[in-house]
Amino acid sequence: MKAIVHFDGDSFFASVEQMLNHTLRGKPVVTGGERGAATSISYEAKRLGIRRSMTLKEIRRICPDVHVVNSDYTAYSIYAKRMYAIVRRYTPLVEEYSIDECFADITGLDAHYALSYEAIAEMIKDQLQAELGVTFGVGLASNKVLAKVASKYRKPNGFTHISEDNRVSILKETEIGDIWGIGRATNRYMQAMGLQTAYDFVSKDESWFQGKRLSKPHKELWLELQGVFVKTLSVNEEESIASLIVSRTFAPPSKERAFILSQLSKNIEMVCAKARRHKVLAREITFYLKTQEFTYKSVECALSLPTANPIVILQKVLERFDEAYKKGIEYRATGISLRRLVPEDRQTHDLFGEVAASHDTKKLLGAVDAMNKRYGKQTVFLGSSLSALTKPELVRKNITARTHFALGGEQRKKTIDIPFLGIAR
DNA sequence: TCTGGGGTCCTAGGACCC
């Protein structure tokens, strides 16, 4: 029998804000100010009736004293890393599931500590709170799905162990749509078949699946809800990145081909910088346009050579852009994803010396990365990204670069006009 | 629910082959 623990930070972003700024402690705090909608809500604010679906306007009306702060994802991910590190002191088998959650496999540690699994889980929980100042919902069970059910069973600062003694009674209280892996569509489908609780689902026998519109993940869910360990923990985070995405919505929406291309160009630069940070190269890319009607058109392109060079990728996108773009349609967002990633150092050599030729570009991009790190994101960028990064009234033809200078300790913006010289090869 | 951003995984169906 496995012992799997799930840790879930309570109102994680809002709690981190309260830790970073002591004047916010004990007060209602909401994050997400920059987008006009609540992302995370402190328990003080939840008690006042503030909900995620509300706009900031509504929130301020209900509770004029609420502290609305902008999201600081850098800070949250530092706290996340500290959380993983604390749990790793007890076992290396930790899955970094999300910025505020992780799973740990503590099987066998009971003998090592001469403690019950419950005592070990609670010991880690206490340590997390002591060091981070953030409370956690903690669940212990024989697999990931049940551990997830357990961690949200008692809401802030709770601990629950789901064992064979209480499994059925807890599943009878759990709505089917609240189970990890059951989303809107499947929930509707289940309701239509008369299933309401997790127990209604788990008590069906295997033959029930026949002829049902249910897939492999649902079968796994069904097994896990019975206590069977199926879903393994993915422990080696760094090697397992499957794709990198950067997408941005722009307002107002636009029909203009050049502007949309520029948006895409900006996203391409961002995603390539990300790839270089992770030291991976893409063998394939997908770009997409999102219309004002929220439909998507995506185009997938294979790359002859794995790369994280925005110029190469942009070239590819330019070639195939019109497969996605239709004149006269309003678009609201663009996105790019790098896929089939390979580690930088495992780059194979090709017949035509393209790899060697890319060496100089690598140096150049390294310098760009260094400048952007020192002076801020998008200090240096491709000319094709210009209109996405500048107010339209400032865009002039043939201007392809802009730079920020740090002078005398004070940041100043200065625009330099550089004529368009064509795309480097 | 008039709607942000970054991910993973699975399936249906077409292309292609024997």
Next chain:
DNA sequence: TCTGGGGTCCTAGGACCC
């Protein structure tokens, strides 16, 4: 050239997660 049957690979897109 048409027809039947079977298999694999690839891609678009849906569903789900935080």
